[in-house]
Amino acid sequence: AQRVTQPEKLLSVFKGAPVELKCNYSYSGSPELFWYVQYSRQRLQLLLRHISRESIKGFTADLNKGETSFHLKKPFAQEEDSAMYYCALSLRGYQKVTFGTGTKLQVIP
Amino acid sequence: DTGVSQNPRHKITKRGQNVTFRCDPISEHNRLYWYRQTLGQGPEFLTYFQNEAQLEKSRLLSDRFSAERPKGSFSTLEIQRTEQGDSAMYLCASSLDTGADTGELFFGEGSRLTVL
Numbered sequence A: 001a002q003r004v005t006q007p008e009k010l011l012s013v014f015k016g017a018p019v020e021l022k023c024n025y026s027y028s029g030s031p032e033l034f035w036y037v038q039y040s041r042q043r044l045q046l047l048l049r050h051i052s053r054e055s056i057k058g059f060t061a062d063l064n065k066g067e068t069s070f071h072l073k074k075p076f077a078q079e080e081d082s083a084m085y086y087c088a089l090s091l092r093g094y095q096k097v098t099f100g101t102g103t104k105l106q107v108i109p
Numbered sequence B: 001d002t003g004v005s006q007n008p009r010h011k012i013t014k015r016g017q018n019v020t021f022r023c024d025p026i027s028e029h030n031r032l033y034w035y036r037q038t039l040g041q042g043p044e045f046l047t048y049f050q051n052e053a054q055l056e057k058s059r060l061l062s063d064r065f066s067a068e069r070p071k072g073s074f075s076t077l078e079i080q081r082t083e084q085g086d087s088a089m090y091l092c093a094s095s096l097d098t099g100a101d102t103g104e105l106f107f108g109e110g111s112r113l114t115v116l
Helices: none
Strands: A003-005 A010-014 A019-021 A024-026 A031-038 A045-049 A072-074 A083-091 A094-099 A103-108 B005-007 B010-013 B019-024 B031-037 B044-050 B053-057 B065-068 B075-079 B088-095 B111-115
Touching: A003 A083, A003 A094, A010 A019, A019 A103, A094 B031, A094 B044, B005 B088, B010 B019, B019 B088, B019 B111, B031 B075, B044 B065, B053 B065, B075 B088
Parallel strands: A010 A103, B010 B111
Antiparallel strands: A003 A024, A019 A072, A031 A045, A031 A083, A083 A094, A083 A103, B005 B019, B019 B075, B031 B044, B031 B088, B044 B053, B065 B075, B088 B111
């Protein structure tokens, strides 16, 4: 069964510091990986997906199949990045999306 | 289009009662998902529809839970004989079939259920 692990429930960083939110997955097929974000009092929304290979709001994520990881990174944290971040996985061509337990990012001014 | 709409937003009920939640997806989206989220957890997959066909149900979805999408548009999630463990946020999401790739999920604001 597919599984997504986010080991940190809370990550606190100072404004301007680098951010890395960890995500590991278990599946041996061709996964599609996503990061979803939920800002305070807002809906859960897509931040980025690995197939797009793009940077959104300064965030990037690289799929490492050898380590089965999809860590989310940003070189300089901003206060508006404070939110809940969920890593998610789907199997290519198969529409069920499995979410991790989430990491709360707290950026300290 | 204001996005995915869910109602009611909050529901408080007594144990043993039935409740029904409604989800109106983005109009052109052919996929619709139901998730459940409890405190400190990520969204847990319950079921999803491709148009009106229910293609997968999680083992989390006991016999007391039933979901429908009769005309391939809005969907309902009914919980019969509610239990305190059913207390959670029920999230609906919709997406557009883009072929082989999994489409972006657009979430509603959720329906919070409290079972007393």
